[in-house]
Amino acid sequence: MPKYVYLFKEGNKDMLDLLGGKGANLAEMTSLNMPVPSGFTITSKACLNFYEEKENLNEEIIKEIFENLEKLEKITGKCFGKKENPLLLSVRSGAKSSMPGMMDTILNLGMNDEIADALTEKTQNPRFVYDSYRRLIMMYADVVKGLNKNEFENCLEKLKKEKNVTKDIDLTAEDMYYLTKEFKKIYENLSGTSFPENPKIQLLDAVKAVFKSWNNERAIYYRKLNQIPDNWGTAVNVQEMVYGNNGKNSGTGVVFSRNPATGEKNLFGEYLINAQGEDVVAGVRTPLEIKELQNQMPQIYEELKRNAEILETHYKDMQDMEFTIENNRLYMLQTRSGKRTALAAIKIAVDLVKEGQITKEEAILRVDEESLETLLHKTFQKESLENGEIIGKGLPASPGAASGMIYFNAKDVIKAKEEQKEVILVRTETSPEDIEGMHHAKGILTIRGGMTSHAAVVARGMGSCCVSGVNEFRINEKEKELITPNHVYKEGDIISLDGTTGFVYDGKIEEEEPKISNEFALFMSWVDERRKLKIRANADNEKDAKEALKFGAEGIGLVRTEHMFFDKARIFEFRKMILANTKEERIDALQKILPYQKEDFKNIYRVMKSLPVVIRYLDPPLHEFLPKTKEEKEKLAIALNIKMEDIEKRIDSLKEFNPMMGHRGCRLDITYEEIAKMQTRAILEAALEVRDEQIEVIPKIMIPLIGDEAEFKYIKDIILKEADLIQKERQTTISYEIGTMIEVPRATLIARNLAKIGTFFSFGTNDLTQLTYGFSRDDAGKFLKDYYEKQIFKEDPFKSIDVKGVGVLMKVAIKEARKERPNISLGVCGEHGGDPKSIQFCHNIGLDYVSCSPYRIPIARLAAAKAAIRETK
């Protein structure tokens, strides 16, 4: 038989599962001799039992509750339900994981008319007694009976109006007495029964109500959002009431042991005199800063400060505490590790290490990887944001904040940028053609597409802000209009995007530059000492490479050469190449692209110096590079001096049913060897030409989409031949490596044979995920919505690596590859390379590196260090 109820002194902080966060910490504080009002916790097991028994408390639980109530009476010397020295109780929820405000609470329990009379006599403070009583009635009506609170509130408001006061605190004892009587009448009217005068009934009903609140709509929603299992249940804490509303020597407040915004070591918080907790939350009265308390009640302040220090030292972390002062006596009502900004998280972690409270490893484990994003990107100024009008919401596809004028295509964006305008690119969805425009835009808004759409991936890579998939908006391309549910925005109108939340705002919102502290650098140096995974960046040009280096990249794990082709000067030759009728024409066009591409590589080499640079050969299907509008096609036809009809025919012939699985990746090199040759030449000649600048690179050539060893061998031979030719031409030798992406399921299965040919693998987990699941990233958004809603999928496999499927294939590939080539270099260069969960997995399966967008690098570094530390534990 389980034990369903624990006195505070029977528990401790590690009994989270059973007692919930609040209960466990109340128990812990009790054992630390903190001034905690006595009480007991009804366990989450009891809650689960309550649901098993169809929302009934079983006899055992009831028995234990009353047994512990008796013990509580003994501890406090008070009697529950007796007018001599009555015991009043609070009943609060408290689950394993904090669910702030989601579940219910009832205060002042144990009051009835008789006890109120007696208490008035005892305290000589009728205002306090009836204030408490009327609060109980209203809370009870709301929480236990589910009655509408409006009538109670209207009654209170009416009275305040009559009395010509604005604050509750200005009401008199008589007013409170009046309200108590009125509230009882309202209660009777609404519920058809009278308010229960029996405190034991009140108690059991309150416990049941709190259990029930585990399954109210907002709690369920909150759990879904925060991935908290439905089968945890909540504990209930029953505790002796203490009263912050017991006159001007009483009060209540919230205090942090350090500043949660900046991390500075100062008591931080606020309080209200003569108030109960809910008044602080209600915001009717403006609370005072905690330092005021130093003047107002210096002894209490000192005690609070001491308690904060004890708790912080005990928990070895910044604490977020609730307290109440009753007649000059301090009570601690709650403590927990406090939420903090990323800035504060790092400062606190570093300071705690300096203070000798925690180890560097513990400090590292304390900091949430994702929070670092906010340190690297612009944000909106808080005040300006609060005044902003939300006009829509999409997916937070790439973090940051951007205000600017909207333009509807890359060309217009570039023009506007030249006119020194700040620009937001608005597209139904982006394609590689938009790259240049995306580069020049501060932010990107798309109507379609998910977290891993083209816009999202590219924006994250560039560190630009992006909100994707705002389905409620429409675009009228022709009129250049963005149509929102309430308004039509025209070209040049200003909107603001918050890429961290997904909200879109009307007009301009002031931005704030990211702040990076000294502690950050120190902290990251600890991180780097501990991690085993190398962190490389996905970077396609000099600018990205510089950014990557700034954020701590140890090389480039992925240069997507195709992005280089979208530049105005090149796209024409590239299109000519695609539309060529003969090999000669194609070679001719490629010859014109060669110097551009070579220059790009040289610039990247110059940034990265001796660090590894992995360059992927052309990957997307060729039709992605071709013009889409009639206008553009006509232009191309004139430029190439061929018939419009022929252009259209060729474009048509390149159309594919499933381009993701079509003529792309290494398949292009097999059909058009001259592309592979040109790229080989650009990569190797660039490396040779930067030698004069004392830069020695060993380029790593990466072939995408390999599924068979014969493919890989064939292309390797092309590269070797071309490399030999170059070396002969230039009378020199050059070192380079050849490797492959592992992104087709078959590649994982034949990894051993591929390892005979290449010296490194990079898992392309985006495509590998698409193919392993058999769904297309670009189309999945539509149906995965239903999957999340119906709880078939809990997580987006494009965000964190699918360990049960994709992960299994990765493990097979690693095992097989190392059989053949034990020192093969293995990495990941998909979007997953910047995802902490996935990085943990990559560490676990023994990869050598992950490669991610420049802005994700600090996150990746931290995640890698955490993984390494967890491994040693």
Next chain:
Amino acid sequence: MPKYVYLFKEGNKDMLDLLGGKGANLAEMTSLNMPVPSGFTITSKACLNFYEEKENLNEEIIKEIFENLEKLEKITGKCFGKKENPLLLSVRSGAKSSMPGMMDTILNLGMNDEIADALTEKTQNPRFVYDSYRRLIMMYADVVKGLNKNEFENCLEKLKKEKNVTKDIDLTAEDMYYLTKEFKKIYENLSGTSFPENPKIQLLDAVKAVFKSWNNERAIYYRKLNQIPDNWGTAVNVQEMVYGNNGKNSGTGVVFSRNPATGEKNLFGEYLINAQGEDVVAGVRTPLEIKELQNQMPQIYEELKRNAEILETHYKDMQDMEFTIENNRLYMLQTRSGKRTALAAIKIAVDLVKEGQITKEEAILRVDEESLETLLHKTFQKESLENGEIIGKGLPASPGAASGMIYFNAKDVIKAKEEQKEVILVRTETSPEDIEGMHHAKGILTIRGGMTSHAAVVARGMGSCCVSGVNEFRINEKEKELITPNHVYKEGDIISLDGTTGFVYDGKIEEEEPKISNEFALFMSWVDERRKLKIRANADNEKDAKEALKFGAEGIGLVRTEHMFFDKARIFEFRKMILANTKEERIDALQKILPYQKEDFKNIYRVMKSLPVVIRYLDPPLHEFLPKTKEEKEKLAIALNIKMEDIEKRIDSLKEFNPMMGHRGCRLDITYEEIAKMQTRAILEAALEVRDEQIEVIPKIMIPLIGDEAEFKYIKDIILKEADLIQKERQTTISYEIGTMIEVPRATLIARNLAKIGTFFSFGTNDLTQLTYGFSRDDAGKFLKDYYEKQIFKEDPFKSIDVKGVGVLMKVAIKEARKERPNISLGVCGEHGGDPKSIQFCHNIGLDYVSCSPYRIPIARLAAAKAAIRETK
């Protein structure tokens, strides 16, 4: 050091690798004391060495050749290059695998002026001597020197004209002498050197020339076509000449130990008196039937017959033999297992068993699976075919022969069929919309698409003839024209398709019905006794099911429910369902489809009785069902009473980037539960309603495209609920099973969890292949062409299961599934289910059944039996 040369008496029939087919069998015949002219074989190793040494014979090989020449001189008592009793030789190629006519041969080697003189004296037959001599010169010029044969032939023709004769045989000894002299002159003119009088030089040059002929263009092409490795090399057989052209007591011929067309046990073949082998091939003189020989040379005939019997008994198979008669002496020049028609193959195998020559198992192994196709389909009459004009060639997508009038869309096909016309459907590519038209057409021609395109798959399923991917043709849809390189065919014009070869013919070619023999049934009964795999059919309607049963199906492994929706009566409601704005509208439309679908299932159950029927839920993306032309869209808009604009918007919204990986399969059931409910109801109610007819089916419901256990569980729950409802409504119980396709790579990895939910799996190896390789069946044709050409891929993975990739995943799935559910039923229902190689693999990995198109069933039965027999060996 390898031995490069073997005397015939040193070899045997099992030394195929080294001696080639011809050499090994000459050696075997020698050891059987057949009258084989003596000789030796230069091995294929020598050929490989020849290429390694840059087309030179190394000294060791030359040494061995001359050593063996000396031995040959001893055996024959003749001398090579000496005028006293000169030895003349033939030099013939002979690779491990027969490559008829692809490589070179030189006869009469060892002749020169001096020897010709001496031989004339000895034989007193100058005509024969100079006939042989002039033949040598011409062959030598052609094969060794690569000179143009035309001048030689013109010279011969000119002489015949002068002499006013039409046949070579009518030329006199003087004529032959004259020709010899003239040929020598021509030889000198063309080559600039004189004809080599030294027989040893002749011999070495001839050997080199035959080695070289391994790599002539037609041999390379033949090897590619027949998947013969380039690194086998050919052996060379050097053999004493015997002369069929040595007067009227001489002759030459080809004979089979049984009739290769019918299998009847009669000597079958033809011969020519006073001729060399090449004369039979040249076809100038009409050969006589072998039975004539019985009259002409009864003793020789008897000897030949006895030899044939000995060889057949020895080889335990019908033999294809070459013989020569020289002055009333019979010589056997070659024997090999003879090629035969499928009809003959079965009769011969059955007869050999009856004669006690081979076991039933051996008989089964002898018959080629693919050859059975020809027994089941119409063919073109041989003569009519020979007169046909080929107008194009595509892929032999579905076997059979069809002549008919061309129509360009399903509607026109149906109309023409109603007018009793025989119709060929001509489309750029087909889509599910064309199904009804395809049903009514005798044959299908498509411009695009490969062996596994929609047209190919559906046609094979229906047993209709189909030629796909005739890239050289174009279609003008508007004008209803088929534009071939040389002609424009209009609607109603007649063409003929040979689905077995891929050829398209102008006009009508007479067809022939397939013939099925008694031996076939007996043979198939042996087959069925031995196989372990069950064979089921992919069948979508009553007609297919009947066909399947006729061919021996043991159940239906795949009913594709979507094909049922394309019927005129249903497509409208189905489209209404797709375009529905609300769930209610959707349910309403589905209600109208329900009775149709139920009736379809009942009809299938009635055919299959108690045999298993596996029904797959709706699989393709919904947009496949929507109208594509403006006209059709308008019609639908009117019928549904909604705006054209709205129709287009909805169709647009269903468009996908990669539909193969889009919203299809089980994903549809998750979004639209009502579809799964309707299909459940149709399947189960149908089963309940045929009970009155004493038919007890246990329907097997199969969910496509499952990739996660949560998906499968979710849909299973929908089915269970609906089934419960039906059972309650009808106050009865019904047994059914629920299983899934394994066609997404991830499904193979989580098979153990899927086996907790479902009781059977069917591998959908088409999609599994697409996703494992990451290429789309519909697009791969374009680039796989390059893969085959560049020998990167040797086989089409859509034809035979890719054992190294897809096969590995299948094995994982089987192992995992059986851990959870040891008796789980496992099968394959992709196109691979009818492919012998894949069936062998399915047997090896322990599947329970394969499911294939009805017309592939006999093939599958045979393949399964062969696999079982091979296992026991």
